[in-house]
Amino acid sequence: MDEINNLMHGFSVAMTLPNLVYMLVGITLGILIGVLPGLGGANGIAILLPLTFSMDPTSAIIMLSCIYWGALFGGAITSILFNIPGEPWSVATTFDGYPMAQQGRAAQALTAAFTSSFVGALFAVALITFLAPVLAKFALNFGPAEYFAVQLLTFCSFVGMSKEPPAKVIASMMLGFALAAVGMDTVTGQLRMTFGFPELLKGFDFLIAVIGLFGIGEILLTMEEGLAFKGKSARLNMRVVLQTWKELPRFWMTFLRSTAVGCWMGITPGGATPASFMSYGIARRMSKEPDSFGKGQIEGVLAPETAAHAAGTSALLPMLTLGIPGSPTAAVLLGGLMIWGLQPGPMLFVEHKDFVWGLIASMYLGNLVGLLVVLTTVPFWAAFLRIPFSVIAPVIVVICAVGAYTVHSSMFDVVMMLVFGVVGYLFKKLKYPMAPMVLALVLGDMAEASFRQSMLLSQGSLSIFWSNPLVGSISGLAMVLLLWPLWSVVKDFGRQRKARQLKART
Amino acid sequence: MNEPSNLPDGPDKPALKERGPELAVAALLMLLAALVIKDSLRIGIDWADDGPRAGYFPFYIGLLLLASSTTVFLSTVLRWRANQNIFAEREQLGTVFAMLIPMVLYVIAMVWLGIYLPSALLVGYFMRRYGKFGWTPTLSVSIAVPVAFFIVFERWFLVPLPKGPIEKILGF
Numbered sequence: 103m104d105e106i107n108n109l110m111h112g113f114s115v116a117m118t119l120p121n122l123v124y125m126l127v128g129i130t131l132g133i134l135i136g137v138l139p140g141l142g143g144a145n146g147i148a149i150l151l152p153l154t155f156s157m158d159p160t161s162a163i164i165m166l167s168c169i170y171w172g173a174l175f176g177g178a179i180t181s182i183l184f185n186i187p188g189e190p191w192s193v194a195t196t197f198d199g200y201p202m203a204q205q206g207r208a209a210q211a212l213t214a215a216f217t218s219s220f221v222g223a224l225f226a227v228a229l230i231t232f233l234a235p236v237l238a239k240f241a242l243n244f245g246p247a248e249y250f251a252v253q254l255l256t257f258c259s260f261v262g263m264s265k266e267p268p269a270k271v272i273a274s275m276m277l278g279f280a281l282a283a284v285g286m287d288t289v290t291g292q293l294r295m296t297f298g299f300p301e302l303l304k305g306f307d308f309l310i311a312v313i314g315l316f317g318i319g320e321i322l323l324t325m326e327e328g329l330a331f332k333g334k335s336a337r338l339n340m341r342v343v344l345q346t347w348k349e350l351p352r353f354w355m356t357f358l359r360s361t362a363v364g365c366w367m368g369i370t371p372g373g374a375t376p377a378s379f380m381s382y383g384i385a386r387r388m389s390k391e392p393d394s395f396g397k398g399q400i401e402g403v404l405a406p407e408t409a410a411h412a413a414g415t416s417a418l419l420p421m422l423t424l425g426i427p428g429s430p431t432a433a434v435l436l437g438g439l440m441i442w443g444l445q446p447g448p449m450l451f452v453e454h455k456d457f458v459w460g461l462i463a464s465m466y467l468g469n470l471v472g473l474l475v476v477l478t479t480v481p482f483w484a485a486f487l488r489i490p491f492s493v494i495a496p497v498i499v500v501i502c503a504v505g506a507y508t509v510h511s512s513m514f515d516v517v518m519m520l521v522f523g524v525v526g527y528l529f530k531k532l533k534y535p536m537a538p539m540v541l542a543l544v545l546g547d548m549a550e551a552s553f554r555q556s557m558l559l560s561q562g563s564l565s566i567f568w569s570n571p572l573v574g575s576i577s578g579l580a581m582v583l584l585l586w587p588l589w590s591v592v593k594d595f596g597r598q599r600k601a602r603q604l605k606a607r608t
Numbered sequence: 609m610n611e612p613s614n615l616p617d618g619p620d621k622p623a624l625k626e627r628g629p630e631l632a633v634a635a636l637l638m639l640l641a642a643l644v645i646k647d648s649l650r651i652g653i654d655w656a657d658d659g660p661r662a663g664y665f666p667f668y669i670g671l672l673l674l675a676s677s678t679t680v681f682l683s684t685v686l687r688w689r690a691n692q693n694i695f696a697e698r699e700q701l702g703t704v705f706a707m708l709i710p711m712v713l714y715v716i717a718m719v720w721l722g723i724y725l726p727s728a729l730l731v732g733y734f735m736r737r738y739g740k741f742g743w744t745p746t747l748s749v750s751i752a753v754p755v756a757f758f759i760v761f762e763r764w765f766l767v768p769l770p771k772g773p774i775e776k777i778l779g780f
Contacts, residue, residue, distance in 0.1 A: 153765045269679040273637055276673035280644045280666065287651075287662040294662055295647045318711070325707045326700040492739030496731045497753055499711055504723065504757060508767050513719055520715050527704070531695060532630055550665045558659045 105232055112459030115160060116467055124165040125464060129472045132172015137180055137483050139324045139491075141498055143173035143414075144430040144540070145316040148309040149505025151438050159442040160457050164464040166438060167418070170431050171223065171468050174374070174414050175476045178215035178407060179483050183208060186487075191374035191410040194382040198395060198402025205398050209339070212480055213346040214400050215407045218357065220473045222408035225361040226368065226415035227465040230422075234462070237423040238451040246555035247566045249424075251576035253549045254567075255583070256426055259370045260538045262583035270534045278539035281306045282546020289554065301514045308543040309509050312434060314519040315536050317502040319526020321495055343477060353404055356385055360405045364412025368428050369420055374413040381409030415465065422458060423448060426545065430537050433544040624701060626693040630684045637677035644670035710734070722772030724754040 115121070135146035147166050154162035177192035182199035195215060202211035244252075257275055264271045284295045285305030296302040360381040367377035385405035386395045395402045417428030418435070425446035427433035439446045444454060451458055506519035529536055542549075560566035567577040648663030648670055655661065684691070696704070710733060717726040732750035735741045761767045 152767060153761075156766075267680075269676045269683075273634075273673060273676040273680060276669050276676060277637065277640070279669045280640065280673060283644075283666040283669065289659075290662045292651050292662040294651060294666060295644060297643075297647070322704050322707055325703045326696060490739050492734045492737075492741075493731070493749060495707065496710075496734040499714065499730065500723075500727045500753060500757070503715065503718065503727075504761065504769060507723065507770060508761070511768065513770065516715055516718060520711065523711075524708070528629060528633055532626070532633055534633075553665060554660050557664075562655065562660075 105235055108235070108455065108459045109231055109463060111455070112461075112463030113467075115456050115460035116164060116464040121161055121164050121460075121464070122467075124161050125168045125468050125471055126475070128165040128168025129172040129175075129468065129475050132169035132174075132472075133176035133179075133476060133479075133483060134172075134486070135169065136173035136176020137486055138494060138498065139180075139186065139320060141501070142316050142320070143170050144434050145313045145502070145505070146173060147431060147434045147438075148312045148509075149317075149501060151309060151434065151441070152505070152508040154438065155441060159439075159444060160460045162442060163435065163438065163457070163461050164468070166435060167461065167464065168468040168472070170414065170435070171465075171472045172475075173431075174223075174411050175216060175219055175472050176483065177410075178219065179212065179476075179480060180487060182211045182215060182403070183484050184487055191378045191414070192406070193375070194378040194406035194410075195403055197382065197406075198397070198399050201396070201398035202400070202403065207398065209342040210346045210400065211398075211403050213343045213477070214350065214403045216473055216476050217347065217350060218360075218404040218408040219411040220469055221357055222361050222364055222410070222412035223415045223465070223469040226365055226412040227462065227469070229365055229416060230419050230465070231462055234419055234423050234458075235451060237419070238448040241424055241448040242452075244424075244448070246552040246559065247569065247573050248576065250549065250552040250556050251567055251573045251580065252424055252426060253545055253552065255370075255576055255580040256420075256541070256545070257538065258580040258584040260535070260541075262586035263367075263370070263376060264535050264538075265376070266533050266535045268587045270532075271538055274529065274534045274536065275538035275542045278542025279546045279549070281311070282308075282543050283550070288547060288551065304510070306518065306543065307509055307515065308540060309434065309437060310506050310515045310518050311522050311543055312430060312540055313502050313506050314522025315526035315529070315540065316430070317498065317505075318519060318523025319530060319536075321498055321502075322523065322527040323530055324491070325495070349400070350404070353401055355388075356401050356404050357408055359384060359388070360408035361412045364409035365416045367409070368413035368416030370428070374410040374417070374429060377413035378406035378410040381405045415469075418465075421446060422450060422461075425548070427541065430540045433541055436544060622698040624695045624698065625691075626695040627684055627688060627691050629695050630691075631681065634677050634681035634684060638674060638681060641670050641674035641677060644673065706738075718770060720772060722770045722775055724758065724769075725772065725774055727754045727757070 116125075131150070132143070132146070135141045135143065141149075147169055150166065150169065154166065157165075174191070177187060178195055178199070181187045181192040181195040182203050185196050185200040187193040187196055199211045199215060202208065241248075260275065261268050261271050280295075282305070284302055286292070286303065287294055293303070363381045363384065364374075364377045367380065368374070382395075382402060382405050385401050386392045389395065389399075389401060391399075414429065414431070417432040419428070421427040421432040421436050425436065427436045436446055444450060444457065502519060502523075503516050506516045507513070509515055526536060528534075529539075556566050560569070566573075568574045644666055648667035651663040652661035653663040653667040655664075710730060714726050714730045717729070728750040731753050732746050735746045735749060739746075757769065761769050
């Protein structure tokens with residue numbers, strides 16, 4: 103087994119003392135980011151990215167990906183103890199987690215959440231371990247048409263899978279593409295949409311967009327809710343942890359289902375948030391006692407947490423193998439890869455074995471370390487939320503401003519961060535999804551390049567996207583997903599007609 | 609999380625309806641789309657000898673942006689009376705602006721004064737105004753925050769942050 107050998111080599115890369123320290127630092131920072139409102143996985147990593155420019159890429163990605171795991175763990179703490187989802191993907195955890203805390207079962211809820219996160223992540227990492235090399239080998243034969251088809255699939259699945267109205271998904275996505283096109287055209291060297299402003303020559307950096315949209319936007323949104331946090335306190339002792347662990351194997355079916363949902367939603371860019379909702383919904387529908395959900399049912403904590411962590415982890419699979427991130431956080435990590443001088447995509451598995459397998463091994467270790475850290479330090483993190491928001495809010499604004507400035511040492515970026523913050527607030531309120539915009543901003547140049555290359559090959563004919571079975575089936579799937587919302591319109595129409603006919607008959 | 613803004617509230621609470629901002633954002637996106645299309649036309653959307661020209665791809669992006677934002681715009685206009693959803697209550701908007709305005713001033717001040725002094729002022733202002741803290745905790749936190757940033761960024765990671773006249777006097 104090649105994969106096992108590679109993985110063992112990866113462990114030898116990840117298990118060095120400095121890397122283990124970076125892992126621990128990453129997890130701790132990640133939990134902190136997950137606990138604080140306004141700082142999340144995506145913008146937290148974006149803010150810290152400039153600090154890693156001079157680090158060894160393997161250590162840097164280990165630290166940054168551990169921040170991501172930490173943030174995934176941390177989100178559960180605030181949802182359960184304070185009924186405040188620290189991250190969007192832990193919203194579904196509040197449904198049953200907070201009632202459990204109110205009933206005095208906070209410790210069980212937390213143990214269940216952390217353990218199921220760990221299980222979800224473990225399955226997803228195993229999937230990456232065995233699927234990634236295969237997918238990468240397969241993708242080595244991809245031409246520009248195949249690449250564009252995969253990118254098309256990514257964006258079409260946003261339209262098909264989002265809860266938001268399709269027009270808003272497309273608008274947000276196209277805004278991302280338009281912003282990505284600003285600046286110098288990489289092929290012809292012409293200036294596009296700069297309108298004579300020298301600041302726009304470089305174009306818009308998606309890191310700034312991420313910090314503004316998710317950081318400043320979130321702070322503004324939190325301000326609406328008022329400034330009071332009222333929470334339950336919890337102390338985790340080993341006895342409760344072990345007792346809860348004894349109960350958990352009963353729910354193996356929930357774990358399996360949620361992991362499957364999570365992995366699927368992570369690889370296709372549904373992301374952790376819809377995965378958690380979907381998994382919660384399925385668990386309730388499949389349950390023998392669906393009425394107990396929302397009132398402190400432990401399964402209602404297990405399902406979304408498993409799915410969110412599985413999705414968050416498996417989002418790295420397309421990022422590593424194809425260079426197409428499955429979530430905004432994966433997009434930020436992808437940005438990091440490019441800054442460290444690594445070209446994401448299938449060649450990574452050939453040319454930078456140390457890096458790839460070190461990262462994969464660190465995912466196993468990082469999640470294990472994360473589980474241990476989070477189980478032992480809950481009271482400490484809960485105390486963080488008792489700091490009044492009037493202190494936390496301005497400090498987070500300062501952190502965001504510093505983060506935005508350090509990306510390019512430019513004041514203009516800080517101003518743009520503020521603009522993106524307002525956009526983020528408006529988009530959130532008006533239910534425009536933000537993930538498609540961020541992904542379009544990241545992938546814009548790449549998508550354009552592969553589209554133009556395909557057009558060059560085919561002399562401008564779109565038929566190249568149907569020219570062989572591989573590219574044809576990818577584009578076909580993309581079209582199905584794109585037209586998915588129409589299907590529900592047709593179904594609604596049919597149902598209405600049936601209802602009308604029934605009414606006419608009676 | 610429950611979103612109180614989506615619930616139809618009683619008439620006693622003044623609130624901003626969703627449709628106004630909805631229309632404004634859609635109109636803004638339409639304007640941006642028009643800009644994208646206009647500039648793509650300027651640099652050429654057809655083929656040159658060496659392949660598609662620079663405006664080829666953005667042109668279609670602009671068209672799609674225009675189409676989708678027009679859809680949102682029109683559906684908002686068509687359901688103008690039916691849509692009574694609330695964007696935010698007046699009071700909530702007040703707290704949002706209470707954050708946004710100091711934030712704008714903070715960024716403007718950063719251009720002239722560097723990052724450290726405005727950061728201290730921002731933290732101090734919030735602690736005094738909304739946290740009702742005494743002078744001792746306010747001063748200690750608002751000085752500790754920039755100092756911590758200075759140590760972590762400039763000393764530890766060697767990443768320079770913007771500095772103003774005060775830092776110059778202190779000799780950095």
